[in-house]
Amino acid sequence: MGDIVKQPGRLRPAPENFLSEDQVKAVATGRRDFLRKSFLAAGAAMAAPMVARASEGDINILENPAWTTSLGLPVATNPYGVPSKYESQLLRRESPGLARVGGASVSFAPLQGLFGIITPSGLHFERHHQGWHDIDPSKHRLMVNGSDDSLLKKPKVYTLDELMRMPSASRIHFIECGANTGLEWGNVAVPTVQYTHGMLSCSEFTGVPLKHLLEDCGVDYKKARYVLAEGADGSSMTRTIPMEMVESGEVLVAYGQNGEMLRPENGYPLRLVVPGVQGVSWVKWLRRIEVGDKPYATKDEAVHYIDLMPSGLHRQYSSVQEAKSVITTPSGGQTLLDQGFYNVSGLAWSGRGRIKQVDVSFDGGINWKTARLEGPIQNKALTRFNINWVWDGKPAILQSRAMDETGFVQPSYGQLRAVRGTKSIYHNNAIQSWKVIESGEVSNVQVL
Amino acid sequence: MFRFSKTILVFALFGASTAAFAFDNFKGIGRQATPAEVKAWDIDVRPDFKGLPKGSGSVDKGQELFEEKCASCHGTFGESNEVFTPLVGGTTKDDMKTGRVKGLSSGELPQRTTFTKVATISTVFDYIQRAMPWTAPKSLKPDDVYAILAYMLNLSEMVPADFVLSDKNIGDIQKILPNRNGMTTDHGMWTGASAAKGGIGNGGKPDTSNKACMKNCKTEVKVASSLPDYARTAHGELYDQNRPFGPVRGTKTLGGEAAAAPAAVSPAMEMATKNGCMACHGVNNKIVGPSYNEVLSRYKDQTDAEDRLVAKVKAGGQGVWGSIPMPPNGHLKDEDLKTLVKWILSGAK
Known part of the structure; x- marks a missing residue:
């Protein structure tokens, strides 16, 4: 699975930072048991018996961690609460080159890691x-x-x-x-x-x-x-x-x-x-x-x-945001951990009212299945959809297609461009496609 | 009897809805705006020129003002693409006759400028008056706005160099605006009444009509476009833009070197970014103005460099590094100016 590092239970975070050069060499030459020992050494007070016990199961279970065996922080330590220190990756970010001055620019919400419908x-x-x-x-x-x-x-x-x-x-x-x-x-x-x-x-x-x-x-x-x-x-x-x-x-x-x-x-x-x-x-x-x-x-x-x-004409006073949807997990720039089960999740919305149905395709739009909508479904609000998927390790193209209560169905790129060309800038509500390749890497593609 | 009580109910409801339209119906809330207050804030100018202030300004005066207040972002001739998209260019004498900018449909335009798009001259007046210049919005008097607009019209080859624009003749400009016939409201994306009912647009009828087909919807999947290689890395390390746990990982786009912690940004660099300095000055590269390192090499041997540069940044200026002027930065605190200048003189790191 490429360079994805597996974590406790099955997977563990990248341990490179606390390996010495000699230790890295040892790992590189195939002594993987060494890696496990080093991880333990950095994770808790090193004790030889613990290493022995690691063969009995997950050390995160067998040995209680510091947060289970010590006193935690008092109330109002953060009078205005902040996210966990482990959540520093999901930030508003600018798209390089989009604007020259920050005062007339955009920062984008990290949809790839958000849940439900409310944006923090x-x-x-x-x-x-x-x-x-x-x-x-x-x-x-x-x-x-x-x-x-x-x-x-x-x-x-x-x-x-x-x-x-x-x-x-x-x-x-x-x-x-x-x-x-x-x-x-x-x-x-x-x-x-x-x-x-x-x-x-x-x-x-x-x-x-x-x-x-x-x-x-x-x-x-x-x-x-x-x-x-x-x-x-x-x-x-x-x-x-x-x-x-x-x-x-x-x-x-x-x-x-x-x-x-x-x-x-x-x-x-x-x-x-x-x-x-x-x-x-x-x-x-x-x-x-x-x-x-x-x-x-x-x-x-x-x-x-x-x-x-x-035609060269500009549409003026175009205001409504027509029905649109996007799969947020998995999505471009992400890599699937392994073959097997996934909850494919995304967002749908319409400026004309409530979302009525979201269909998801795993084969680039040949066949579609109806996703579960998480209620209550609200008027002109984001609606979260989910659908089960078992990835067999083969290439796939994931798409979602929203329908709103007026019966309007989100268009494909081909349908949208047939009417509006390619230079509009605004109101692009075309169906988004994410391509999955054998390595599990997901990337952005367009399907007409 | 039943019938009678229903009538009373209907009457009561009607009464209630009438009451909702009574005005001043939230006792003790809000007060009448004074005429001076309304005048101070009601500065909008409509396409029919309602709200247009009296005044006038010449192309010459406009050029002077433009070079002083606008050129640092828009270029001396309103053509610059450095900070914002260009204001002028792309329109022809023929467009002035037809009211349609031909380059928009022929695909000949490399880039749309303000004057290739705008169909209402009031829009340009309104916007300059309310929002320009960039760092000192609403500082222009109506005569200044007329003058700057006159200069822009001259740059667009719509009026001669001796032209004076005023509230009296701005209507004539509307008649020759190159893209005045270039807008359509015949679409379904206006959320109010349709044109047929005295409003705008077709009443909400969409222009695409997909079907919710479920099985064998097409025979082949045609991928029309994929992420170009350069775009895979242009947004930095994607691994670091996802959680390191959960069903997926961010794809490692930059490899090992990105694993190192990003260099800390100095507070002065942050200040320079926040205040828009970096839009015109790079650390090592000239953008609109000189790079910080060019400034450093010019001033480093001068004992009073710090004081002189603080004064220059504050007041703005022109001529030292070329004809494009730097706007004044009176909105910055003296201590912040000092921090910025000290940072520049220490190599802008």
Whole structure:
């Protein structure tokens, strides 16, 4: 199985670090019993009888480790808890060369190692347009006004104190950047699911339905059919939102994320939540809502976040994230440990509602099996799917295909490119393929 | 009697929903915004020029401002691809007539610039006004914005060198914008009302239609693209981006040398990265500005090098290393500037 190192029980972590040069040579010449002794020497106080006992079974069972035979740390040692020191590999990461300045860049969430549907707040993907700030909530204001006095009776200003007194809602929703998987429109470009699909996260958001605020200001729904949302950062990012979504009650002015306040990188202390719509519309550090009778053609809906079609026309105001899915385990840049049983696991989502079905293929899309969906299945939220697989050691191509409650089925690359060409950048929801070779290495490929 | 109570119920519900539309319905919450407050924040400019401030600016004035405030990122002629994608280029006189940038469909364009894409001139005005320059957004007066935009229009060969752009003639610019007819909203990805109902788009009808076929869906599997070799290693050691336990391991992409712990990043390097310095200056390589080691070799024998460089980084400047100016960095604290300069003068390690 290539250079994968096996661990206790069957496998053990790489022991190279505590072998001397002579010991390494001894291992290289085939004295593998020596390796086991060295491992013991480093792992616990060396005692000759223990080595003898190792033949009786797993030393991790036969000898109680330090954490079983000593006093642990007291409560509140970490007043704000942090992940285990063994979890340092799963981090938000940038894709080299994607952007020249960190203030206008992206960091991707490590989907390859996450479980369930909630993204830990510290691993939520980031996209900033002009850097991020940690805003003093006591100085933050939300203004609601109209492009015209006739659209809104009374422009108002709200403080956090006031917004947090209002009726709140808590809902789980995915957020996906419109450019997620954008590097892959033309061909395979990046190695792992972190970089192909990691501009995707899912949280429980808490906030005030925007319609409450608009109605509190006396909005005229007949005339005001569009909303402009504006951020308080340097870019004061702006996007046009349809009033129909606001009226439905879905759009939230959110302050909470996964039980605590939003993280600064995700818009602390206020962000807009626009379920099912691409992340750029979820304006962070939200400072102003304007109601209008026309769309606004802001920079991020007139120069960027427009989809180039083969005709040379750009699609403008494309907003919804259509049904999409991806297998996260196993995925590109990973290697299977051995032949045998695997729980193949992944994520599915749709901006048009709930996920209804996810099918998985192990032969590149010739035959498909329906995966288990982990419930409750929520509206415009990530849905975790799992399916059993016994790998026989032969090459395979793994794919997942989502269907949402509207009956829409995630397209293949061939189908998507037939309509939209290869230069769109945005809204690539094609079926992802992972190729497994005999060594167990998984890599990114595209199947038409 | 039953019928009667139902009527009352319906009436009551109707009453409740009417009450929900009453305004000021959260007693004690929020207050009226003052006209000055609305004016301070309501700076957006719409395609119909609603919100456009009065003012004017010449191409000449715009060139001066552009070189001072914009060229460090965008290049003297708005053509630079070093930090951001280029602003101008790729449009023709013919595109100005048709309102469609031909290079977008012919595939002749090596890269899309702002002016090959934008269909609404208001967008460019709005964005410069709200977000530029990069390190000092909202510092430009309306006349400055008109001037900078006038210069960009001149670079795009849309207006002559003696042109003065103003709130009075910006509408004429819209009529010659090269890609003004280049947008379509005929798609299913708008989440509001359709064009047929006075909104945008086709009402949510998707443009692909796959079927959930389950058996013998095709006869062969055609792999159209695989991960290129260079891309396998371009994202670093993948083994270290996965847990060292669980059902899989990260694939070892870099081999043994990557097993060594990554070199610690100095706090000054972190500061330089965080504040965007590294976008224009490499440690050993020139990007837009000189490399730190070039700066070091020029200043290393000067006794007052530290003070002089702190002042230069703070105020910005031009001419020492060429015509592309460095923007001022007044937003950095003096002590941080000193840390950065000391780090540069000690070899930027």
